[in-house]
Amino acid sequence: MSTPQDDGSKNSMGISTYLTVPILVGLLLYVINKKFGKTIKNWLFASFWNRAMKEYHATMRDMKKSHFDSMLQHKSTDADLRKRSVLRVLEIGAGPGANFEFFPKNSKLMVVEPNAFFEPMFYENQHKYPDIKMEKFIVSSAEDMKEVEDNSIDIVVSTLVLCSVTSVERTLSEVQRVLAPGGKFYYWEHVHDKPGTWLHLVQNLLSPLWSFLFDGCNLNRSIDQTVLGCKGFSQVEQKRFNVPLKNGLWGFIRVHVMGQATK
Ligand SMILES: C[S@@+](CC[C@H](N)C(=O)[O-])C[C@H]1O[C@@H](n2cnc3c(N)ncnc32)[C@H](O)[C@@H]1O
Incomplete structure (x- = not known):
């Protein structure tokens, strides 16, 4: 009891x-x-990104190609490279390597990418482009590219990266530091829709959750305005456009900017 x-x-x-x-x-x-x-999180994002972006890359291929085509006219400031028609290209946030096909043949490529899980995927893709000579894969963020020398790069490329960096301003200042005089920064980014639209509001509301789910990606950055306001580029040419992908999550990132900024 x-x-x-x-x-x-x-x-x-x-x-x-x-x-x-x-x-x-x-x-x-x-x-x-x-x-x-x-x-x-890095491992999950690297595994997810490679698969998730197949539709995006296939849809954007031709538009990206015409955006990057003008690189073919660019001449290196390095006399030796210029003689051999070689460009030194730096890609920031390259992920699994979505842009090899757009780089001029014989480019010397350097990459700055903070997520080391992308490195094996990147090299697997790079093997399909033997004309691109890999110089270095640096595991670091674009805000701090101390391994890349001042004035040493002809072309810097960023696709869908400035939404995720901790500071767009610091990244742009690093891009300017490493670019040789006359060098070009090619960017292709999704941006905040214009004020007054539904999408603008939804992007503001959804951005914190989106950023948590997708590796710090912000839906509401006006990257085009930040580039324009950045002193140190002698010329900026850019245009906003809507990507022809509307269904599902694509709708939230459909407004893009493509541009070229010259040091
Ligand atoms: C959305 S993915 C885009 C990958 C690739 N550029 C593409 O177009 O498919 C964003 C990439 O930016 C990288 N990233 C995130 N923060 C970064 C930073 N601070 N500096 C450089 N890259 C960064 C991520 O690791 C990832 O590879």
Whole structure:
């Protein structure tokens, strides 16, 4: 026969067991997230991105090709490279390597990409383009490209990257530092729709969740305005356009800008 005291101590044991398990699980998840959270997110994003973008890249291929075609006319400032019709290209945030086909043959390519899980995918793709000579794959962010020398690059390329960098201004200032005088920055980015539209509002509301789900990508950056306001480019040519992908999540990033800024 149990006394009321026995029942009381059983109840409190039961409650403490109920509390202990979730607290321990919570603590374990916290420690795992603190220690490996970034690595797990990077791995997930790299695996997801390669598959998710097939439709996008196939749809945009011709438009991207005509955007990048003018690189073929560009001449290196390095006399030796110019003689051999070679350009030194730096791609920031290259991911799995979506742009090899747009680079002039014989380009010397350097990459700055913070997610190391993209590196094996990038090299797997690069093998299909033996005319592109790989110089270096630097695991770092574009805001801090100290391994790249001042005034050493003919062309810098960024596609769908400036939405994710921590600071667009710092990235642009690094791009300017590494570009040789007369060098060009080619960008292709999704941007915030113009004020007063539904999409502008929705992008503002959705951006925090979107950024959490998609590796820090912001829906509401007016990247074109930031480039225009950036001192140090002698000329900026850019245009906004809507990508012909509207269904599902594509609708939220359909407004894009493509541009070329000259140092
Ligand atoms: C949306 S993916 C685009 C990948 C590729 N450029 C493309 O067009 O498919 C964004 C890329 O930017 C990279 N990234 C994120 N933050 C960055 C930063 N601060 N500096 C350079 N790259 C960054 C990501 O790791 C990822 O590879």
